[in-house]
Amino acid sequence: MNLNKNKTIIKQTEEEIHWYIIDAKQYKLGRLSSKIAYILKNKDNINYLPYKKRKLKIIIINSKQIQVTGNKSKQKTYKRHSGRPGGLKTEVFEKLQKRIPNRILEHAIKGMLPKNSLGRQLMKNIKIYPDNLHPHTNHKPIKLNID
Known part of the structure; x- marks a missing residue:
């Protein structure tokens, strides 16, 4: 009796790395990051397979101009801790956007990815820049429109 009837065949393909570029200036933070x-x-x-990663890189430009709705710019806080007693630091969205605008998008996207080694590998495929200058023009990235 052959028990290997019900095997799933997964097609292995050699694909090249695709580069995409997104302009964050026209999007809301949550919609873009999701x-x-x-x-x-x-x-x-x-x-799609949940454990497979795709060979792509995403370049996000103009992270300094990302938008949020409502009063989130004054109310949303970001926390970090140094690990020492009394080392908790909190910062409001507006101040963090002026200081390190890339961290806002990194934090939002990282929270939506799996909390395991695959999620950490996927985070390495994102390049975020605060303005529209980036060093990846020789890869000829495709403009990605998010609807």
């Missing part, structure tokens, strides 16, 4: 996490996890591909 769509990027969706693309990074490969859920928009017909050959």
